[in-house]
Amino acid sequence: MLRDWFPKNKKHSDYILLTTIGVLLALGILILSSVSASFSYEKSGDTYYFLKHQLLFGLLPGLVLGYLAYRINLSFLKKWSPILLLFTFVLMIAVFLPVVGSKLEGASRWLNLGFFSFQPSELLKLSFILYMASWLSSRTENKSQVDFNQTLQAFLAILVVIVILLFLQSNLSTLIVIAVVGVTMYLSLNTPLIHIPVIFALGAGALVLLIKIAPYRMNRFLVFLNPDLDPMGIGYQLKQSMIAVGSGGIAGVGLGMSAQKLGYLPQTISDSIFAVFAEETGFLGGLSLVLAFLFFVWRGLKTVKDTPDRFLKLTALGITVWIILQSFVNIGAMIGIVPLTGIPLPFISYGGSALAIEITAMGILLNISKHSQ
Numbered sequence: 001m002l003r004d005w006f007p008k009n010k011k012h013s014d015y016i017l018l019t020t021i022g023v024l025l026a027l028g029i030l031i032l033s034s035v036s037a038s039f040s041y042e043k044s045g046d047t048y049y050f051l052k053h054q055l056l057f058g059l060l061p062g063l064v065l066g067y068l069a070y071r072i073n074l075s076f077l078k079k080w081s082p083i084l085l086l087f088t089f090v091l092m093i094a095v096f097l098p099v100v101g102s103k104l105e106g107a108s109r110w111l112n113l114g115f116f117s118f119q120p121s122e123l124l125k126l127s128f129i130l131y132m133a134s135w136l137s138s139r140t141e142n143k144s145q146v147d148f149n150q151t152l153q154a155f156l157a158i159l160v161v162i163v164i165l166l167f168l169q170s171n172l173s174t175l176i177v178i179a180v181v182g183v184t185m186y187l188s189l190n191t192p193l194i195h196i197p198v199i200f201a202l203g204a205g206a207l208v209l210l211i212k213i214a215p216y217r218m219n220r221f222l223v224f225l226n227p228d229l230d231p232m233g234i235g236y237q238l239k240q241s242m243i244a245v246g247s248g249g250i251a252g253v254g255l256g257m258s259a260q261k262l263g264y265l266p267q268t269i270s271d272s273i274f275a276v277f278a279e280e281t282g283f284l285g286g287l288s289l290v291l292a293f294l295f296f297v298w299r300g301l302k303t304v305k306d307t308p309d310r311f312l313k314l315t316a317l318g319i320t321v322w323i324i325l326q327s328f329v330n331i332g333a334m335i336g337i338v339p340l341t342g343i344p345l346p347f348i349s350y351g352g353s354a355l356a357i358e359i360t361a362m363g364i365l366l367n368i369s370k371h372s373q
Helices: 015-044 049-071 074-094 120-139 148-168 172-187 195-213 215-225 236-247 273-306 310-334 352-369
Strands: 101-104 107-112
Touching: 015 049, 015 273, 015 352, 049 352, 074 120, 074 148, 074 310, 074 352, 107 120, 120 148, 120 172, 120 310, 120 352, 148 172, 148 195, 172 195, 172 310, 195 215, 236 273, 236 310, 273 310, 273 352, 310 352
Parallel strands: none
Antiparallel strands: 101 107
């Protein structure tokens, strides 16, 4: 039984991809250690509280799950992906239950599991990609019998369910990531051209509606259009993040020496962590991190190109787009080229659930690279 689930494979994974992932994880630990020290001491009296929490509840379980994902028979992921997505939906609903659900800043997004909390929306990103890859590859297996109109309707129906669940959790950032990844996977199958404007029109309409419903989302968009708007109010985070990035200069002020993280810049260990890192290491440090993500997308897309199996190709595409999209939006928001969304920086931002799921996805991607031509 175990041999079926975890078969031996003499082929090697992409060593460049593996090295890039290792570099990103190492940078994540280094950056969080530097950025979180003062905040950790202020909150708990322990300089390394958030770092230790990230290692214990993010990196450690992530490495275990990532190794299992690297070894698992990928056909089992295809077979069980609908069950995994259904299980994730159950967890997404469970966050609203009074016993296990947990609120933070008015949003119900976490499950309280005693000594740690878990955010099901992070698992949703991976389970959705696996399900979409399995479903789309099965529906398009016989190209002569593909009904893309029915496929589009079913695809939109799945997205509607996810929109409802994430809307109830006030989690627009995750919704944007999942929608863009899903649309990219769908359009990669040579779908009819008429579907492109239909999807984008529906997406733009839904986005406008969601922005109008919540005033703080509209405020973020207004600040994006005019960064000098209300610098002590709705434009405060963007203004402070740009000050942090600009203060770094070429080589930075030195690790641990950021002034902005001392109560000036909000969300320093999560959404704004790149701004603090750029302040401490300067243009050179920020550029190094960006290059690491670009290396990742290069190897991820190479895996997509070299993988003959459609399910594996779609899975690799979904994972690669997910990581690079979050990276671009997070870093772009800190320098003012995209609106602030609350999207964390993969491998870097604080969050055990996110890191564990991201490493698991890397295990799958490395596993797929073993099957490349």
